[in-house]
Amino acid sequence: xxxxxxxxYPWLKAAxxxxxxxxxxxxxxxxxFFVYHQEAPEGSTxxxxxxxxxxxxxxxxxxxxxxxxxxxxxxxxxxxxIWAQPWFHAKLLFVVALSGYQGWLMAYRKKLAxxxxxxxxxxxRMLNEIPGIAAAIIVILxxxxxx
Numbered sequence: 001x002x003x004x005x006x007x008x009y010p011w012l013k014a015a016x017x018x019x020x021x022x023x024x025x026x027x028x029x030x031x032x033f034f035v036y037h038q039e040a041p042e043g044s045t046x047x048x049x050x051x052x053x054x055x056x057x058x059x060x061x062x063x064x065x066x067x068x069x070x071x072x073x074x075x076x077x078x079x080x081x082i083w084a085q086p087w088f089h090a091k092l093l094f095v096v097a098l099s100g101y102q103g104w105l106m107a108y109r110k111k112l113a114x115x116x117x118x119x120x121x122x123x124x125r126m127l128n129e130i131p132g133i134a135a136a137i138i139v140i141l142x143x144x145x146x147x
Contacts, residue, residue: 005079012079016072019065026062027098027131030054030105035121035128037112051113058106066102069095087145094134094141101130 005012037050073095082088111118119127140146 002079005075009076009079012072012076016069016076019068019072022061023065023069024131024135026057026065027102027105028128030057030062030109031124031128033057034108034112034119035124038117038119038121038124042115054109054112058109062102062105066099070099085145086147087141090147091138091141094138098131098134101134 033054040046
């Protein structure tokens with residue numbers, strides 16, 4: 001298994017980064033979709049169109065990308081044997097948090113589809129900053145390895 005990973009390592013790393021980009025794009029886009037959805041009149045064709053867009057973004061891009069990021073990331077961690085490194089624990093914590101954030105987004109998407117609008121557009125715009133902050137911290141942890 002290790003020999004296969006050695007040969008595949010650059011490809012695994014490249015694929016991991018590519019799917020992180022796809023996942024992050026979805027994490028940035030979906031809350032913005034929610035803002036536009038909430039601004040659409042309830043029951044309108046525009047609101048229905050936002051439900052379809054949110055569903056497609058979630059099921060075609062976000063969910064598969066997150067799954068692939070996890071699989072490739074764990075394979076890379078196995079190959080590099082970085083389980084005991086503190087920076088990796090911190091990175092893993094942020095990836096788990098982003099995964100939880102996505103879970104929350106999926107639940108909020110279902111609320112919007114049912115016509116519920118519990119958060120304001122301003123609050124959704126603020127929540128849209130979470131993935132950017134997390135991504136910056138994760139990149140610093142992986143590149144700088146401050147601890």
